[in-house]
Amino acid sequence: MGSIVLTFILAATGTLVLGLVLRWVDRKVTAMVQWRVGPPWYQTFVDVLKLMGKENLVPVTAQGTGFLLAPMIALAGSGVTAAILWHAIAIPSQAFVGDLIVVIYLLILPALMTMLGAAASGNPHAAIGASREMKLLLSYELPMVLALLVAVAQTGWSFKLGGIIEAQAAGGSVLLSISGALAIIVAILCMQAKLGQVPFDLAEAECEIMSGVYVEYSGPSLAMFLMSRAMLLALMPLLLIIVFWGGLYTGAWWGYLTFAGKYFVLVALVTLIRNTNPRLRIDQTLKFFWFGLTPVAVLALVLALVGIAKGLPWL
Amino acid sequence: MALKMWALRKSLWVYHVNAGACNNCDIEVLELLTPRYDIERFGMILVGSPRHADVLAVTGVCTRQAMPRLQEVYMQTAKPCVVLAIGACANAQGIFTEAYHMGLPVDEAIKAVDPNAIIIYVPGCPPKPESMIDAAVKGMELLKTL
Ligand code: SF4
Numbered sequence: 001m002g003s004i005v006l007t008f009i010l011a012a013t014g015t016l017v018l019g020l021v022l023r024w025v026d027r028k029v030t031a032m033v034q035w036r037v038g039p040p041w042y043q044t045f046v047d048v049l050k051l052m053g054k055e056n057l058v059p060v061t062a063q064g065t066g067f068l069l070a071p072m073i074a075l076a077g078s079g080v081t082a083a084i085l086w087h088a089i090a091i092p093s094q095a096f097v098g099d100l101i102v103v104i105y106l107l108i109l110p111a112l113m114t115m116l117g118a119a120a121s122g123n124p125h126a127a128i129g130a131s132r133e134m135k136l137l138l139s140y141e142l143p144m145v146l147a148l149l150v151a152v153a154q155t156g157w158s159f160k161l162g163g164i165i166e167a168q169a170a171g172g173s174v175l176l177s178i179s180g181a182l183a184i185i186v187a188i189l190c191m192q193a194k195l196g197q198v199p200f201d202l203a204e205a206e207c208e209i210m211s212g213v214y215v216e217y218s219g220p221s222l223a224m225f226l227m228s229r230a231m232l233l234a235l236m237p238l239l240l241i242i243v244f245w246g247g248l249y250t251g252a253w254w255g256y257l258t259f260a261g262k263y264f265v266l267v268a269l270v271t272l273i274r275n276t277n278p279r280l281r282i283d284q285t286l287k288f289f290w291f292g293l294t295p296v297a298v299l300a301l302v303l304a305l306v307g308i309a310k311g312l313p314w315l
Numbered sequence: 316m317a318l319k320m321w322a323l324r325k326s327l328w329v330y331h332v333n334a335g336a337c338n339n340c341d342i343e344v345l346e347l348l349t350p351r352y353d354i355e356r357f358g359m360i361l362v363g364s365p366r367h368a369d370v371l372a373v374t375g376v377c378t379r380q381a382m383p384r385l386q387e388v389y390m391q392t393a394k395p396c397v398v399l400a401i402g403a404c405a406n407a408q409g410i411f412t413e414a415y416h417m418g419l420p421v422d423e424a425i426k427a428v429d430p431n432a433i434i435i436y437v438p439g440c441p442p443k444p445e446s447m448i449d450a451a452v453k454g455m456e457l458l459k460t461l
Pocket of ligand 1: 335336337338339340374375376401402403404405409439440441442
């Protein structure tokens with residue numbers, strides 16, 4: 001019991017710090033792309049600290065309990081995900097059956113709570129934001145799960161994160177096959193949508209619906225949402241590394257270096273996509289995910305199944 | 316308490332309220348985001364909702380139509396917050412002071428709902444971005460004494 005609590009606290013705070021640093025990197029790189037200087041390194045920590053010290057306003061039209069509870073549950077969901085993922089990466093042999101499915105569910109929690117909080121705030125802008133968030137969730141969740149299923153199929157139908165890591169350690173990364181490469185491309189684009197980054201930031205488009213889902217949030221509640229978002233930014237690349245890219249190799253010192261390299265590549269991709277694309281409309285987003293990415297994910301899955309049936313590991 | 320105020324000074328989020336400006340002050344406010352002035356260096360960003368804001372950048376004369384809305388926006392802002400009255404219009408209604416459609420000047424309109432509001436005046440028509448940055452820095456100094 002004690003070790004569970006310790007794992008949770010360590011993983012959650014570690015991920016929070018990592019996520020806030022990554023958010024700063026994101027802002028700094030964005031500033032440099034726009035030929036600006038950008039914020040100092042401690043900026044994101046100061047933002048959270050400041051919001052913690054401000055007033056927490058609840059609008060008169062809001063349904064108070066849901067409004068205040070939503071950010072806490074979102075933060076807790078991200079914390080538990082962090083604990084499961086870091087535990088799986090540190091000690092792959094101790095994972096429990098089906099933790100991949102638990103992680104998929106827990107990763108939906110922040111988006112779900114954003115919708116709940118926005119709907120509870122009783123603000124029309126937030127309502128539009130919530131409806132967009134819901135459509136976004138519907139559009140990226142299907143290709144995301146299909147892409148993850150490719151990795152599951154290739155590693156011998158193991159729904160354990162630890163099992164997926166161990167199978168890749170024995171038989172090479174999922175990424176190195178055709179279906180795996182297709183699947184990780186789909187998963188990277190879904191990650192962008194899950195993080196709510198441009199071009200899929202339409203739920204909180206600040207110039208058309210005034211920060212959308214977060215419009216009525218202030219002070220500590222807003223800080224909790226920001227922290228949960230920052231943790232997601234740290235967790236999604238981690239999930240992709242575990243599932244597609246072989247996790248962490250602890251056998252030698254260069255294992256840690258390559259892990260950091262993989263992590264850096266995925267985070268850099270998020271910032272790169274965000275800085276080179278305009279925001280899409282909701283109908284364009286839906287079309288992109290359903291008619292663009294879902295067929296690719298299905299194709300990857302079919303290729304993976306054919307590869308398993310015919311014994312062709314490169315497929 | 317000191318830590319709280321330090322964090323507030325290092326991360327001022329600005330919400331821009333147009334209370335009947337001629338649009339020239341607004342353009343100068345947007346200039347603050349450009350590479351030349353880049354106020355994100357000081358941790359300031361423009362936000363989309365008064366609930367997130369620490370600074371209300373008010374431009375314009377505060378017409379009769381705009382006044383109740385300005386007061387509402389001020390009350391919606393999470394405290395502690397600072398009001399920047401930007402431009403001659405926002406300071407004392409400028410050349411429009413005797414016109415028929417004036418409400419109260421910005422400072423009086425805000426003091427009417429909160430007598431203890433912190434208001435910083437940025438004169439000019441329109442003020443230079445440098446003077447707005449100066450005003451924001453002075454606002455930070457003022458917050459130190461709180
Ligand atoms: S101060 Fe001058 S520039 Fe600013 S709104 Fe008034 S008239 Fe326009």
